[in-house]
Amino acid sequence: MKAVTLDQVPSVPMTMEGAANVSKQVPLGKEDGAPNFSFRVFTIAPGGHTPYHAHASEHLNYVIAGQGALVNEAGEQRPIKAGDFALVLPNEKHQYRNASAIEDFKMICAVPGAYE
């Protein structure tokens, strides 16, 4: 059993190509003994975005704070805000963007442990 707050979890810049102004934390994951999947938290600063890409792993997301956009395969931006849940299916092209000029966009991004 583990309980933790985000300010206890190290934050590292996301260096993946196509990412801008994004940092990553892993509050619950393989190191804690989670056998199947992990909770990552991404913080996107104003002006920032995750890569516009697709991959074999699904995402289950929950928006902790802020206002953003979830870009779909057609390039359309769907508004998404604190309190919203989102599912990105395997191999579905997607991107998260911060839509605010002043506030961070912060979300849980749950993935199978192999993709932590």
Added chain:
Amino acid sequence: MKAVTLDQVPSVPMTMEGAANVSKQVPLGKEDGAPNFSFRVFTIAPGGHTPYHAHASEHLNYVIAGQGALVNEAGEQRPIKAGDFALVLPNEKHQYRNASAIEDFKMICAVPGAYE
């Protein structure tokens, strides 16, 4: 791709033995095509609690709102509040309790799809 807010998701009372004043929602799960795991949300009203039990599935939790306690195998209550993350390992005895007399305790409880 799916995006949804909790007020769009049906809520059903949790009827499992040992649960009191708990309701369940599944904002992201098998019906949406999530291949590996599901996000359930449990709302525990004041005075309520989940069963004090163990099971083969792990939980990955995020507390959306409220103040509660996470009871461990020794029966000890650890305070847990909005913004906290918690991991309950497979076969680890546990219980969530609402610690407030006036406010709901609400958390994401992620499990493998078979345990949705």
